Amino acid sequence: MLRSTLDFLGASIVPTTDTKTWAVTVSHNVPIHVLASQFTAAGAEVQNVLAETRVIVATGTDEVAARLRGIDGVADVSEVPVADVGPPGAEIA
């Protein structure tokens, strides 16, 4: 109830305590596994270290994401994008 009321009041931009999944893009000048260990220290739970694409998938709150953005070598922190193809039998897919 509280959350929906805040949303209604336009307060949804306020960082929440919800845990989200983040796609963290990292630069080439820092070893990715070193960064992953720093993420853990920052309070994130590392789900997947994608060395080929230099992306780390991690979970944490908005506050954790803000801390990740401050780590040297982190280029971007965005919520993991969602994609779909529609339900089975969709007219257009």
Next chain:
Amino acid sequence: MAGRKIESTPDELYRAALERGGDVSKTGRYIVTFKPAAKDIAAPMLKRKYGLNTASAADFEGQAVVFDRIFESDGVMLPEVGVAIIGGEAFEEHQVAGASVSEADDEVDSVDPEYFAFALDVNPADYLKGFVRAAQVIAADLQPSAALRPAITDIPAALTGVTWGLAACQVPSSSFSGSGISVAMLDTGLDFNHPDFVGRAVAFNSFVGQPPQDVHGHGTHTTGTACGIATPPPPNPRYGIASQAKIFVGKVLSDSGVSVGGSILAGMNWAIANGCQVISMSLRGLGQVQPAYTSSGAAALAKGLVIIAAAGNDSHRPGQIAPTGSPANSPTIMSVAALDQNLQVAPFSNGGKIDIAGPGVNVFSALPRPRLYGTMSGTSMATPHVSGVAALYAESDTSLRGAALWTKLQSTAKRLPFPATDVGAGLVQAPQ
């Protein structure tokens, strides 16, 4: 065999059937139909004679049975129609042989397997009607007055037995088959025991916590177009392009067709790590460019891959053109628009950042058993046309990798009289 219980979801039943093989049109459950006079004593009879415990639809509000909420029962009675549905495991455990039940019990009218019902039943003859329609369009466009019209005028009239999409992309006359090339299909999985894929070189992985077996249908259809067999059994037309490519099936979309966590990113990473030359992603999300996708696309290009993705189906042309979705809107990922049989932009095809176009309306390809084949529309169907052709180019010249392959696909595309924001470089064309 968990998929044969009364409380199994349709997806569980379907996956279990595909894994069992054989006649996959059966769910594994059974339908016992009672004689009208026996409806009221049916449940006690099943209990007394066979030890079967049955729930009743009458236990649910409005008799709206929710199967996955049936607990500790072997089946469910539908009293209004005088039918009981019995789980396959319970049916066999209690040795309820169909013939003996119906013969021995005065109350029972028949015992039958339960069958799946599908929304996409397609008669190949209906598809052939579509082919005739395409031929009529071609014939009309060969008239002098049609010289300036954007039609499929390059298709030899003698070409039959292939989909309109393959014909439009000049695939049948190509001397390449994708041999030696690895194509990653990041989608809902594949029906691995589809007769057209049996014996093919296939590697697979699931990133969504479900088996890679496709129960949705989308992944089998797109894989069919990009990498399907060159000679499907008659009367089905040829629908596959890179028929000898190795297929890397990455299940990044769940059985309901949605990504899970970082499944797509993980699938892209897997395909790159395994040395694929082409990644096909017939999926789309909403919103702005995602840096993680852009980074992944750049990594792919640097390592000699091209990632090809669907532009999305959110437009209602001509009035409203929705922007290209992600990941196709990333500059390092090739975005694909959809065309119809007349080489017009499909009404649903998104616009903006478009790199190339492919056939995306009424596309015939493979579907999971027991349907086997069917037509679908969307930029999802246009994308594997480009991916399959990309595999042919990669086979034709080992220097065509990454950015060079991207450039080749665009430079050889058939120009179309539409803005690049709608069709990019034009209709993809296979190497000859």
